[in-house]
Amino acid sequence: MFFNSIAFAVFLPIVFFLYWFVFNKTKSTQNALLIIASYYFYSCWDWRFLFLLVFSTFLDYYTGIQIEKGKTENSRKFWFWLSILVNLGFLGIFKYYNFFAASFSDLLNTAGLKSSPILLNVILPVGISFYTFHGLSYVIDIYYKRIKAEYNFVDYSLFVSYFPLLVAGPIERATHLLPQVKIKREFNFEKAKEGVFQIIWGLVKKVVIADTCATYANAIFDHYSSMNSLSLILGAVYFAFQIYGDFSGYSDIALGTSKLFGLDLLRNFNYPYFSRDIAEFWRRWHISLSSWFRDYLYIPLGGSKGGIWMKIRNTFIIFVVSGFWHGANWTYIAWGFINAVYFLPLLLRNSNRNNIDAIQLSWNFKSVKTITSILMTFLITCVAWVFFRAKTINDAILYLKHIVTNKNFSFQYLNNERYNYELLLMIGLFVLVEWNNRAKIEPFSGKNSMMKVAFAIMAIIAFGTFSDYKEFIYFQF
Amino acid sequence: MKRFLIYTAKIFIVILLIAIALDGLYTCIFLQSKNRGKIETVFNSKQQNYDVVILGSSRANNHFVSKMFEDKGLKTFNYGMSGGHLFEASLLLKLMIERKYSIKNVILEADLNLSSDHQAEGIAALFLPYIHNSQTIKKHFQTQENFNELYYVPFYRYIKFDAKIGFRETFFTAIHKKTNTLDNLGYHPLVKHKNGNMKNNIINLNPLPKNKYYEEIKNICRANNINFIAVMTPMCENVKGMNYFDKVKKAYPEIYNYENVVVENKYFSSCGHMNDDGSKIFTAKILKDFFDK
Numbered sequence: 001m002f003f004n005s006i007a008f009a010v011f012l013p014i015v016f017f018l019y020w021f022v023f024n025k026t027k028s029t030q031n032a033l034l035i036i037a038s039y040y041f042y043s044c045w046d047w048r049f050l051f052l053l054v055f056s057t058f059l060d061y062y063t064g065i066q067i068e069k070g071k072t073e074n075s076r077k078f079w080f081w082l083s084i085l086v087n088l089g090f091l092g093i094f095k096y097y098n099f100f101a102a103s104f105s106d107l108l109n110t111a112g113l114k115s116s117p118i119l120l121n122v123i124l125p126v127g128i129s130f131y132t133f134h135g136l137s138y139v140i141d142i143y144y145k146r147i148k149a150e151y152n153f154v155d156y157s158l159f160v161s162y163f164p165l166l167v168a169g170p171i172e173r174a175t176h177l178l179p180q181v182k183i184k185r186e187f188n189f190e191k192a193k194e195g196v197f198q199i200i201w202g203l204v205k206k207v208v209i210a211d212t213c214a215t216y217a218n219a220i221f222d223h224y225s226s227m228n229s230l231s232l233i234l235g236a237v238y239f240a241f242q243i244y245g246d247f248s249g250y251s252d253i254a255l256g257t258s259k260l261f262g263l264d265l266l267r268n269f270n271y272p273y274f275s276r277d278i279a280e281f282w283r284r285w286h287i288s289l290s291s292w293f294r295d296y297l298y299i300p301l302g303g304s305k306g307g308i309w310m311k312i313r314n315t316f317i318i319f320v321v322s323g324f325w326h327g328a329n330w331t332y333i334a335w336g337f338i339n340a341v342y343f344l345p346l347l348l349r350n351s352n353r354n355n356i357d358a359i360q361l362s363w364n365f366k367s368v369k370t371i372t373s374i375l376m377t378f379l380i381t382c383v384a385w386v387f388f389r390a391k392t393i394n395d396a397i398l399y400l401k402h403i404v405t406n407k408n409f410s411f412q413y414l415n416n417e418r419y420n421y422e423l424l425l426m427i428g429l430f431v432l433v434e435w436n437n438r439a440k441i442e443p444f445s446g447k448n449s450m451m452k453v454a455f456a457i458m459a460i461i462a463f464g465t466f467s468d469y470k471e472f473i474y475f476q477f
Numbered sequence: 478m479k480r481f482l483i484y485t486a487k488i489f490i491v492i493l494l495i496a497i498a499l500d501g502l503y504t505c506i507f508l509q510s511k512n513r514g515k516i517e518t519v520f521n522s523k524q525q526n527y528d529v530v531i532l533g534s535s536r537a538n539n540h541f542v543s544k545m546f547e548d549k550g551l552k553t554f555n556y557g558m559s560g561g562h563l564f565e566a567s568l569l570l571k572l573m574i575e576r577k578y579s580i581k582n583v584i585l586e587a588d589l590n591l592s593s594d595h596q597a598e599g600i601a602a603l604f605l606p607y608i609h610n611s612q613t614i615k616k617h618f619q620t621q622e623n624f625n626e627l628y629y630v631p632f633y634r635y636i637k638f639d640a641k642i643g644f645r646e647t648f649f650t651a652i653h654k655k656t657n658t659l660d661n662l663g664y665h666p667l668v669k670h671k672n673g674n675m676k677n678n679i680i681n682l683n684p685l686p687k688n689k690y691y692e693e694i695k696n697i698c699r700a701n702n703i704n705f706i707a708v709m710t711p712m713c714e715n716v717k718g719m720n721y722f723d724k725v726k727k728a729y730p731e732i733y734n735y736e737n738v739v740v741e742n743k744y745f746s747s748c749g750h751m752n753d754d755g756s757k758i759f760t761a762k763i764l765k766d767f768f769d770k
Binding site for chain 1: 478480481484485487488491492495496499632636637638639640641643644645
């Protein structure tokens with residue numbers, strides 16, 4: 001069941017009605033309903049992996065309590081590492097085993113030793129990277145005594161399995177979500193209305209921007225060797241908007257849906273393509289993952305303390321691991337590495353926190369500099385996206401090489417029977433709307449909200465891509 | 478909560494109103510369509526006279542050279558539709574009859590398409606803008622599984638088939654952007670492809686014993702005194718399961734088998750489609766057999 005499916009359009013109102021009209025007596029009944037709904041939601045994808053989700057939830061719940069109760073440091077350590085190893089073990093088996101086995105075999109073959117890898121015939125359980133990280137952060141926080149263990153299994157299960165965030169985040173923190181599920185939610189009109197706005201804007205991003213861009217980006221990336229320079233440049237731009245519309249659209253729908261149930265989730269995107277440098281981009285893109293890696297990997301490794309080499313090492317580790325988190329493929333590792341390379345000059349000049357203020361433009365030279373910085377950041381981001389989208393690193397390099405060597409900037413008719421330039425107007429309008437509303441989380445609130453909503457609905461109905469259905473990209477991670 | 482429910486109801490009303498308005502607008506635009514495709518052209522046309530009308534799938538569209546018929550003094554149009562099944566061919570013929578077309582001969586390509594009596598969604602979708610403007614189209618679709626959604630939910634058909642009749646197609650229709658579908662009197666010539674697929678496997682394909690839409694076309698022709706000529710058209714040499722054509726002949730003895738009139742690969746663009754040279758040889762044979770008097 002996907003957020004942009006008819007099934008979800010039926011599921012959501014039913015759960016909403018039951019939540020506020022039937023199960024609204026206590027927070028326990030509210031939570032119980034949300035758990036049932038969440039497990040049903042998850043089982044619609046593949047009910048067999050529900051057991052994995054429940055097991056993972058129980059493991060972290062139980063080990064969390066044992067760590068807290070642990071009388072000796074050894075006992076605490078035992079339960080802590082048990083949880084970490086089992087969680088990462090599941091992730092390793094389902095997500096990374098085949099990659100490591102195939103890569104190791106390739107290495108042996110390169111060294112002249114004949115080998116064929118033993119691969120597992122498993123599919124990746126949807127959302128495993130997200131709910132594993134929920135559990136890990138919870139256990140780590142208990143171990144370091146930042147939070148208390150949760151003794152109510154239903155409340156804890158809801159923190160891990162809450163359906164709006166279950167399959168593609170945002171990656172929640174126990175400190176943020178658990179306190180909310182511990183109290184009975186009262187209906188709040190303004191919050192629910194904001195939720196509806198976010199859902200509608202998320203749908204615009206998904207079906208109008210992302211899925212339409214996907215049609216063109218796929219046609220270009222899948223036949224890059226026959227594309228001219230202009231098509232290849234546009235292909236990278238279309239993919240940049242596809243992945244942004246897809247993932248931030250998903251996050252908007254998740255946040256909006258959650259607001260309908262009175263629960264706030266962490267913000268995941270903050271207009272990342274208006275960033276003035278790559279450090280700012282990473283403070284605005286997939287915020288819940290970036291901050292997770294910052295808090296649970298970068299800082300424990302020493303963060304920006306220590307010498308310059310330590311800083312560089314930690315930066316590369318966090319970016320490469322972040323890339324690898326996305327999928328078991330060298331292209332994601334390369335993408336993470338490239339971002340680390342982008343980040344390096346800022347780190348060395350100690351200017352990675354230069355752009356933390358809000359963007360203001362006026363008629364002066366500083367604004368020209370700001371716009372140039374934004375465009376440059378977008379440009380280098382697009383180069384990195386080529387690695388993210390390409391099937392292999394070699395394909396990515398050839399793609400970029402073709403841009404430089406082809407030198408043909410004419411309009412080209414693509415394999416999807418459309419011209420390469422056709423989406424530019426739509427993307428331009430989208431950027432304009434986002435720019436004008438960059439201080440808000442969605443563009444509808446304020447004056448004439450109903451009229452803006454009507455325009456958005458019209459855009460979804462008239463300009464959306466429905467027949468060529470595409471799953472949310474981040475479901476595969 | 479009451480406020481929220483009222484607010485949500487307002488949004489639903491907005492959605493409904495927008496869907497109705499867009500439905501009306503799109504339909505209105507498609508009703509003006511003239512130079513985009515065969516279906517739109519027939520629907521928006523008035524009475525025509527034809528000596529020969531060609532119907533079928535791409536194996537009709539790419540195989541019958543209309544101009545060769547015209548050179549013989551036969552007013553002809555190739556209404557074959559690439560990707561189409563007999564479901565759409567039948568409906569197109571019904572629309573022609575409804576518009577009082579005077580047709581002397583119908584040539585129907587009937588071979589591989591006899592194995593299915595389902596609609597070809599991509600082509601059938603092109604009739605849907607007119608579903609509220611034509612009883613014939615409505616009736617034809619009534620037996621289809623998703624008829625109720627397509628007919629009663631405003632704008633649903635434009636969303637469901639947005640790649641075919643969505644915003645892009647509507648926009649081009651509105652500005653009367655011409656396509657090449659109607660060029661060459663409907664015949665679409667193919668060129669020889671270097672990498673054309675010259676293999677085909679139709680072992681598992683079987684003609685339906687009584688294809689509903691084939692029978693429909695036959696009956697329409699009979700009822701309107703149209704000479705009905707059904708033919709099987711050529712395929713390349715490397716086809717596995719060539720006895721399919723024998724099965725067709727057994728089930729439908731009236732269909733003429735021209736499968737082996739052109740066989741050499743050099744006359745094919747891909748295994749199931751002849752190139753322009755092959756089509757000319759094939760058309761000459763058809764003309765000789767049926768129209769040489």
